[in-house]
Amino acid sequence: MLSGGCMPFSREPPLPRPLEQDRSSADPDADPFEALVHAVAQDRDRNAFAALFRHFAPKILNYCLKLGADRGMAEELVQDVMLAVWLKAGSFDPAQATVGTWVFTIARNRRIDRLRKEMRPAPDPDDPAMTPASLATPEEAAQLVQSSRQLQDAIGSLAANQSEVLRRSYFLEQTHEEIAEDTELPLGTVKTRLRLALGHLKRSMRDKA
Amino acid sequence: MTLPLHHPDDRHLFGYASGQERAGKSLLVATHLAYCPDCRRRVASFEALCGNWFEELPCPDHDGLDGLLDRMDGLLAGSPMPAEVARPRQAAATGERLVPEPLRGWLPEAIDTPTDDGRWQEISKGVWLSGWERTLSGTTIRLLRMASDAPVPAHRHTADELLLVLRGAFSDEYGSYSVGDVAHYVAATDHHARGASEEDCICLFLLDGDLIFLDEDGNSL
Numbered sequence A: 001m002l003s004g005g006c007m008p009f010s011r012e013p014p015l016p017r018p019l020e021q022d023r024s025s026a027d028p029d030a031d032p033f034e035a036l037v038h039a040v041a042q043d044r045d046r047n048a049f050a051a052l053f054r055h056f057a058p059k060i061l062n063y064c065l066k067l068g069a070d071r072g073m074a075e076e077l078v079q080d081v082m083l084a085v086w087l088k089a090g091s092f093d094p095a096q097a098t099v100g101t102w103v104f105t106i107a108r109n110r111r112i113d114r115l116r117k118e119m120r121p122a123p124d125p126d127d128p129a130m131t132p133a134s135l136a137t138p139e140e141a142a143q144l145v146q147s148s149r150q151l152q153d154a155i156g157s158l159a160a161n162q163s164e165v166l167r168r169s170y171f172l173e174q175t176h177e178e179i180a181e182d183t184e185l186p187l188g189t190v191k192t193r194l195r196l197a198l199g200h201l202k203r204s205m206r207d208k209a
Numbered sequence B: 001m002t003l004p005l006h007h008p009d010d011r012h013l014f015g016y017a018s019g020q021e022r023a024g025k026s027l028l029v030a031t032h033l034a035y036c037p038d039c040r041r042r043v044a045s046f047e048a049l050c051g052n053w054f055e056e057l058p059c060p061d062h063d064g065l066d067g068l069l070d071r072m073d074g075l076l077a078g079s080p081m082p083a084e085v086a087r088p089r090q091a092a093a094t095g096e097r098l099v100p101e102p103l104r105g106w107l108p109e110a111i112d113t114p115t116d117d118g119r120w121q122e123i124s125k126g127v128w129l130s131g132w133e134r135t136l137s138g139t140t141i142r143l144l145r146m147a148s149d150a151p152v153p154a155h156r157h158t159a160d161e162l163l164l165v166l167r168g169a170f171s172d173e174y175g176s177y178s179v180g181d182v183a184h185y186v187a188a189t190d191h192h193a194r195g196a197s198e199e200d201c202i203c204l205f206l207l208d209g210d211l212i213f214l215d216e217d218g219n220s221l
């Protein structure tokens, strides 16, 4: 429930996968890693696992190094995350996320646990007190679908330089000062771009009653 | 079923999705997510964006990773697939709404019954703070309880204050908040919350800095 969880909302009714509108779900080539995860889950296929490892291990290593792990810790985290991929392959749900996003969420949770030494509180999809989307009124349900689509449009239409400050600030956890130094931009420009980026996303928020 | 109308800022939702948000505020965000299908989708979209950034990370040659794969051999062999545990999907709670996870596991037992044991400290007539208190990643976490129409006394805070309604409703000059709604007050803003439901309103109350209650003349108590 705390740090180990991933795909916390996998019991939601299926909806268009974020950022993947172009791909037809009938296209078997849509995400080549889905078949590998499936082979790991069904057949405990070591070759499929090795292929996943060769693709994702360098990314996990790089991610952990960028977030402050030393080489030894980063390698331990690679092992942790890939072991979780081996163990949890059966719970991967391609309707909810790509394999890349799924592996990212595992890596995120493991490094919060190991590097930051914090828990990560998360909802429990089996909790009877959780409000399921199916309890929405028809109007609310329509709004949910619309706001989800609007957000994906907003993400897709983010200016490249605004997306880049979001990436540095949220994904790489850089301070405004670090971003300014790395990108050789004035601090004020960094702050402006972040504000514009969040404003762009906010315009896609569901209208408040 | 009315879904929440007041959501956490994207800064918190994005930070929760990327892992940048710290544990204290993540507890409030995650509990709001349990109430709010809209924000769950929003977080999933932000996770997908982070997933894309993760996929785009440059991968220079990393010597030694093949060795790591070889060393995992034994681990894999020793880690059989866990059996699928089919947990019964319970019907959504009816009637009295239970506080959802992850918060429920944190609260003192029986905190959300009418006669609970939150060891409430009355700070003014009809307004209580819980004696129960936790600190997570520098954020102080307590419960705030307001009787119907009881105003929270004037106070000053040096950093962000966040409220998540768990029971009943309250209102301030910006709107009214019921179960699942989040109110976010930045430092040094004036706001006047008061209970707005027949039953006492109970909120999760998060504070980053110090909280100073003021007397009628605006002096610290």
Ligand SMILES: [Zn+2]
Binding pocket: B004, B006, B007, B008, B032, B036, B038, B039, B040
């Ligand atoms: Zn929400």
